[in-house]
Amino acid sequence: MTPIEYPDLADGSPRPDGVVDGNGKTAYAGVVSQEEIALAFINTLPPETLVQIFKFVRQDVLQAGIFPDTVNRLEFETGPRTWRTFQNWISLLHVCHFWRDTMTDPSLWITIVVDHSADPLRLFTYFLDRVGLGTIPLRVHFDSKSEVAPLSIMQSYPQAVARLEKLRIRSDLKALSEGAGVSITTAALGALTTAAPLLKYLDITFCSWENDLPEDVPILFGNQMPCLSHLALENITGWSGTTFSNLTHLFLMGTQYVDFEVSLVHYEMLLGLLKSNTRLQVFLLSSPTPWIHQDMDETLEQVDLPNLKQMGISNADYSQIRRLLSNLVLPRDLCLSISGEPDEGETLTVFPEDTSRLHVLDDVTALQIDFSEPKSYRRTTSYRVRRFTGTGSSGSFHIPEGPMEESLEIYIHLSLRRLGGVLRNLTELWFVGPNVAQIVASGSVGVPDLNGEYKSRWRATFATFPSLEKLVLDNSLLNMVHALVPPDALEGVPGTPLPCPSLRRIWISATTSTLFDSVRGGLLDFAVRYHASVGRPFHEILIHCMSRSASTAQYFLTSWMQMGEEVSETLPGLVEKFDFVSRFPSFELPSTATMSCVRNGKNFWPTWREYA
Numbered sequence: 001m002t003p004i005e006y007p008d009l010a011d012g013s014p015r016p017d018g019v020v021d022g023n024g025k026t027a028y029a030g031v032v033s034q035e036e037i038a039l040a041f042i043n044t045l046p047p048e049t050l051v052q053i054f055k056f057v058r059q060d061v062l063q064a065g066i067f068p069d070t071v072n073r074l075e076f077e078t079g080p081r082t083w084r085t086f087q088n089w090i091s092l093l094h095v096c097h098f099w100r101d102t103m104t105d106p107s108l109w110i111t112i113v114v115d116h117s118a119d120p121l122r123l124f125t126y127f128l129d130r131v132g133l134g135t136i137p138l139r140v141h142f143d144s145k146s147e148v149a150p151l152s153i154m155q156s157y158p159q160a161v162a163r164l165e166k167l168r169i170r171s172d173l174k175a176l177s178e179g180a181g182v183s184i185t186t187a188a189l190g191a192l193t194t195a196a197p198l199l200k201y202l203d204i205t206f207c208s209w210e211n212d213l214p215e216d217v218p219i220l221f222g223n224q225m226p227c228l229s230h231l232a233l234e235n236i237t238g239w240s241g242t243t244f245s246n247l248t249h250l251f252l253m254g255t256q257y258v259d260f261e262v263s264l265v266h267y268e269m270l271l272g273l274l275k276s277n278t279r280l281q282v283f284l285l286s287s288p289t290p291w292i293h294q295d296m297d298e299t300l301e302q303v304d305l306p307n308l309k310q311m312g313i314s315n316a317d318y319s320q321i322r323r324l325l326s327n328l329v330l331p332r333d334l335c336l337s338i339s340g341e342p343d344e345g346e347t348l349t350v351f352p353e354d355t356s357r358l359h360v361l362d363d364v365t366a367l368q369i370d371f372s373e374p375k376s377y378r379r380t381t382s383y384r385v386r387r388f389t390g391t392g393s394s395g396s397f398h399i400p401e402g403p404m405e406e407s408l409e410i411y412i413h414l415s416l417r418r419l420g421g422v423l424r425n426l427t428e429l430w431f432v433g434p435n436v437a438q439i440v441a442s443g444s445v446g447v448p449d450l451n452g453e454y455k456s457r458w459r460a461t462f463a464t465f466p467s468l469e470k471l472v473l474d475n476s477l478l479n480m481v482h483a484l485v486p487p488d489a490l491e492g493v494p495g496t497p498l499p500c501p502s503l504r505r506i507w508i509s510a511t512t513s514t515l516f517d518s519v520r521g522g523l524l525d526f527a528v529r530y531h532a533s534v535g536r537p538f539h540e541i542l543i544h545c546m547s548r549s550a551s552t553a554q555y556f557l558t559s560w561m562q563m564g565e566e567v568s569e570t571l572p573g574l575v576e577k578f579d580f581v582s583r584f585p586s587f588e589l590p591s592t593a594t595m596s597c598v599r600n601g602k603n604f605w606p607t608w609r610e611y612a
Contacts, residue, residue: 043096047102051102051105051108054103089113106130106136108130109127109131110136110138112141120153121153121156124153137163138163138164139165139166139201140167141170142171151169152191155194158194162194162198164199165198165200166202167199168201168204168205169189169204170203170205189204192221194222195222195224197225199228200227200229201228202220202231203232204217204232204233205234206235215238216240216241217242220241226246227246229248230249232250232252232599234251234252234253235254237266237291239273247277247279248277248279248281250273250274252270252284252285253285253599254287254289262293263293269291271301271303278306280307281307281308282311283310284597284605285313285324286316286604287314288313288316288320289320292320294320295319301327303327303329305328305330308330310335310592311335311336312336312338312605313337315339315340317340318341318349320340322352325358326354328358331360332362333395334395334396335396335592336397337397337606338397338398339400339606347414347417348418350399351422361390361395361397361422363394364392364396364397365391365392365393365427365428366391366392366429366588367388367390368387368388368390369385369430370432371385371432371476372384385408385412385415389609390426391588396590396592396593398608400606412461413458413461416464417461417464420461420464426467427469428468428471429468430472432475432587433476458482459486462499463500466501466502468502468503469503469504470507471500471507472508472509473506473508473510474584478522481508482522482525482526484503484526484530485530486498486533498530498533498534504539505541506538506542507584508543509545510546511545511546512548512553515546524571527570528574537574539575539577540575540578541575542577542580542581543578543579544582544584550581550582551580553580554580589609593609
């Protein structure tokens with residue numbers, strides 16, 4: 001389509017309200033006069049305010065990722081990209097004279113995105129000319145889908161490398177492998193030889209995995225990166241040529257599919273990287289197959305990470321997770337998230353047998369188990385464990401999405417007994433929906449035989465938590481209260497001790513009918529048997545009705561329902577504090593749990609809770 005010619009407005013001819021092209025669409029909605037430009041509200045702002053607005057425009061696109069100041073939202077897609085340097089930034093200079101004058105501020109040009117919206121060398125030079133020869137740190141993003149050439153620019157500007165603070169490189173691995181003639185990583189990164197004394201953030205991503213050989217990062221910047229603290233490597237399997245020793249943030253993403261044999265050497269390289277960075281505070285690992293083989297059983301040196309605050313492992317088999325955790329010494333004040341593929345079996349096996357060096361587990365005092373309801377698209381009626389969440393005064397862990405078990409009850413019991421040996425200081429146990437009637441109806445848990453195996457199994461499970469002080473049943477498994485006292489408690493003779501001798505609080509929440517059945521049956525029976533067993537009232541029982549107010553629920557239970565008089569008169573005498581409440585305090589999560597670690601549209605830090 002040829003450019004549209006506009007009339008010369010100097011001769012007094014009327015200004016066009018719009019020019020329509022051959023397709024009937026308005027191509028230009030009028031001509032803006034210099035007076036209108038000058039009077040536009042944004043142009044009445046002081047230049048320094050306009051500079052800040054321009055910075056927000058850039059930051060909105062470029063500051064989002066696994067470490068917020070490190071990566072951007074550029075996507076490899078066939079359609080338009082989120083950001084084109086020429087169209088979305090340089091074109092701002094064409095708006096008006098006032099904007100061009102304002103954009104002479106060097107701080108607006110320190111973030112350089114070298115893409116294919118313009119010639120890479122001219123683009124790089126264009127930005128550097130506007131930054132000037134001062135000492136302002138540079139942030140450079142190489143977004144190359146089909147060429148290695150743009151990185152060679154760095155060799156032509158050693159003064160720019162000396163001022164480099166952030167460097168992000170993203171290239172298409174398949175394109176780089178075609179005709180390179182050398183190692184792909186060498187072809188892509190070999191130009192980075194000049195020392196980078198100010199470099200703090202380094203992010204290297206190969207966007208597809210088309211190679212059948214391990215790719216090792218060559219020596220970068222002559223191993224002279226004394227300030228480097230944030231490192232992200234994606235689809236890169238090795239880094240033996242480069243020494244990283246001052247990292248505080250580390251993101252590694254491998255692949256689940258490798259065509260080379262993963263050996264102990266690769267795993268030792270991963271452990272060596274961790275050992276060299278004792279200052280590490282955040283460590284995120286995804287798809288660790290290039291470094292951790294499932295069948296490794298060699299005994300290796302332990303790696304102590306005393307400053308680690310946040311650790312996430314995702315897209316891994318439980319065997320790989322156990323292998324790595326068995327070689328780490330983890331501090332108490334760690335927030336740990338584990339998302340992987342469970343082993344075939346009926347128990348939670350994510351932790352190694354020896355957890356004595358996982359000090360974060362010693363800090364955990366509360367455990368919450370969430371159940372999920374079946375989704376119609378899954379074409380199943382089986383319930384599953386949505387997540388295990390453990391918290392303490394400073395440490396915590398999160399394990400999402402348990403396996404879809406035919407017998408959910410067996411999985412719960414065996415997993416809890418396993419965790420009972422791991423969480424040595426647990427004092428609170430929370431179960432969150434759906435209620436036992438729903439699980440029974442689904443066939444995931446057999447109909448409770450309240451006088452048989454159901455009680456016996458729960459007594460054996462509770463016995464693994466000798467320090468348990470509080471049990472919360474939030475619309476879930478309310479019938480388990482029958483198992484909290486020995487079966488012979490009313491016989492008047494010494495018998496089996498209490499499964500949880502330290503238990504002092506029971507909180508229950510459910511809908512009206514389920515709650516009333518539980519209070520009239522389970523809780524009343526528990527209180528009577530507990531008093532007969534220990535000779536004193538139970539400390540606290542709190543009731544929350546999900547469908548009625550606390551006062552209404554209490555009125556219905558004690559006045560209208562059968563056994564109301566027995567409940568209203570007997571329970572208060574058997575429980576020191578028996579009360580109806582409007583709401584429960586929620587299970588407290590650490591602040592780190594609400595963080596988001598999104599990289600290229602994928603969240604590497606799963607949600608710990610869907611509700612407020």
